Amino acid sequence: MRVVLGVGGGIAAYKVASLLRLFTEAGHDVTVIPTDAATRFVGTATWEALSGNPVSNSVWDDVDRVNHVRLGHEADLIMVAPATADVLARAAAGLADDLLTGTLLMARGPVFMAPAMHTEMWQHAATRANVETLRSRGVTVMDPASGRLTGADSGPGRLPEPADIFDAALAAVARATHGGDGALRGKRVTISAGGTREPLDPVRFLGNRSSGKQGMALAEAALAEGAEVTLVLAHAEVPAPRGCEVVRVETALELRDAVLEALPGTDVLIMAAAVADFRPAELMDTKIKKTDDGADPVITLVRNPDVLREAVLARQGMVEEGRSEPLVIAGFAAETGDATADPLTHARAKLERKGCDFLVLNVVGTGLVFGQDTNEVLILDPAGGEPVPAGGSKRAVADAVVAHVATLLPA
């Protein structure tokens, strides 16, 4: 994508060279616009060499190209780092006295700012009001990190780490790209997705047919509603959407650890992963070979933990220890129905067993659901109300699930 990277005049400008690298190494085309003050900290040559693009902050260079209009219109993302108190103020006031502020006024895509300044400046009523104004206009303004500042002082005002800015900026782009009205703004949503693999020996594993598509669609839907998304990702056939924090896992045990670790900082957990219920009792450290006597190998399986159930119990523990913020937990169920009961009856029993806040029921049969692009589900709540149908694309199902989550969170 095309990125405009505005650099404010603060000492943290030197860290933005690493941020620029993250963008270029990920294949993005970056045009850097340093303010005049920024070039006192890091020179134009550095920005030109690292970005591979010409650098200017003047509306009087290349006048025939009308740079502020072209850059503002073409950019998929306009970001400013460090956003100094001065740049925040000029952007909030709508000034257009240099190329950066002019480009900000021409922006068609998402605008993202990573502030850095001394604590007193960040906490000053003028800066607070400017940040508020920018946020109310849809600009994403990160909170600065806390720590050592330029002088002897320390406190909130440090530029966040380049990798954190990079992730948060991509999340802002994802929100802008995937639509949504911000129903989950400020919420952290953890989604498990894909299918776990249970190793048998160094070359074999027990896996399942999950493609990960439904989990990815949920991540997109949550991003679109403004959530910060952590994707606990087992094997999947499709890439994770841009803007998620991705925690890679292989086995059910790894997935359990990643989910439980994320839980305290999470507002919503959606368990969309196909978690293996069993794993080989023993992991051979050498390949299982055919034997001369022709004997069939015997593989003993043991039960894996039920991650969804453990998350519900962990939530109970956190509430007993004083957690007051709500934590919504949702599960998926794939049911076929059998001689004893229909899929809905099985799903209601599962919802009660798991103790989560709602269950998304897939009625499965051969060729249905796994790897397909469409899905038909019923959303079941523990009160036994009428199931809510949702269907169509996996994204449509995801939107319905995310909308249901939003009804369970305080406004």
Ligand code: CTP
């Ligand atoms: N799940 C989990 N841990 C497991 C198995 C499943 O957290 N070891 C989660 C899934 O992510 C899903 C829900 O539990 O959200 C239901 O999964 P499903 O396989 O349908 O249910 P099971 O508990 O395995 O029940 P059964 O196999 O008896 O139908």
